[in-house]
């Protein structure tokens with residue numbers, strides 16, 4: 001499969017390599033939500049809870065809709081190993097493989113914890129925010145908001 005990134009895009013991607021957030025894609029989603037008039041969200045707000053074993057946890061989704069109890073993650077195609085664009089760096093394969101595996105394990109764990117705590121969790125790929133994919137993303141989000149708008153899942157605590 002052809003490399004979807006130009007050299008410039010790839011170096012911009014590699015420059016973003018600090019931490020987990022991908023500001024550009026998060027900003028794109030924030031802009032989209034505003035334009036659609038979908039409100040009630042916060043960015044990077046911590047969700048706290050307890051695991052089944054009673055252990056405290058804290059998860060920081062990219063977007064939370066507290067009233068709807070909806071958490072949205074925007075996953076960078078590179079960091080989260082998108083099956084379409086998750087190209088692997090050439091050098092240091094073992095290091096990267098371990099890194100991606102840890103990211104994936106953490107994603108799964110956070111999702112499980114949120115769901116057990118009564119949150120609906122949605123993961124979006126960075127590539128879903130590209131202009132070409134916009135129509136499909138809007139349809140997906142509309143379904144989501146349409147479903148949760150009328151009866152937000154309110155739970156005690």
Ligand SMILES: [Zn+2]
Nearest residue numbers: 077082085127
């Ligand atoms: Zn992708």
